[in-house]
Amino acid sequence: MQTQRKFTLIHRLLHWGMAITMMTILLTIGLRNGWMNKTHMGELIQSGVAEYGVTITLKETEEIAKSIRSVMFNWHIWAGYAMGTLLLLRGFYYLKKGVFYRDPQSTPTTHEHLLGIIYGTFYLLCTFSVVSGLLFYLGGKENIPAIVKDLHKLSLWYVIPFLCAHLVGMVLSEVRDKSKIVSKMFGGE
Template sequence: MKPQFTLFYRIWHWTMAFSVIGLLGTVALRKSFLSWRSNAEVIQTQLASVGTDVSFESAKMVAKAIRAPMWEWHYIFALFLAISIVMRLVMVFRDPKIFPLLVFIRAPKEEKLQRGTYFFLCFSLMVMALSGGTLYFYEFLGFTKEGVHWVKELHENVMYAVLLFVSMHLAGVFRHELVTKEGIVSKMIHGD
């Protein structure tokens, strides 16, 4: 039988997996420890306690400057996600039968959930990459900030789909590992 977990396939998978985990990590930091809203308040109240009054606008500017180096990682991980998407397109180009939608449609009933999860995961990641790329290059593409507002909303909302399908994927892999004991995770690392 043709090996499934070839080196190229494994490099593709882990490039995609680490970039998505990294992207989600930068969002988690942006929404928690490095949120400009809460940090601007901390800056304002701490400075006020030593007798220095700063406006909320100034505190917000400092809070955003503190967050900026972390958020650069969103774009670094985004580049790796883009590389993994190109790798996947090369794989599909070489063998069109592995196009996720085709695999999902042709899957037997017992594999529908698994293949459906992969299809929707790949689809939502494509939407994230295209919307993220549009937000990053909006000026170059000739859009205004207001003009791409809906793209930002789409980008933020589709993240929940990514979270859902990644969780379903991890639960599926975990279940597969426990039920069949085929060592599927180890195969994804060392090959078959």
């Protein structure tokens, strides 16, 4: 592959900013759907207050649980804003510098073509996630078509395969090509 393997400070900051932001988003989704699930937390609250002779309905305890986890889920919202900002910055950066910093006179290899399609699809899906999240937050869930809500919730399932493929590609490049891509992404060169 004839791509330049020097990563500028801006490129690295955008990359790591998006990585940290994406991990924050995934963490908040995992917490919301797992440990901080409203029904699970509601049942715990209900059994806890029952020890003191207080009886409340599961619906009431779920409301309490939702208010508790809303503090945590604000991190999801702020990370979504950060992701939107980073996507815009990355888009401007790619328009200025190009995706792979290629020599404009050379023809992309099949591998580079495939990477372009994968990353292009990934960034389009990320953009959809950010826009649909903004619609939720600013426009209210009741005003959003059900299909958009469902797709936003399912967007987790494109991130995980991409991250796995990204890590596998990184390891293969490191081992097969001896590219030292990991240290270059941390240190630049």
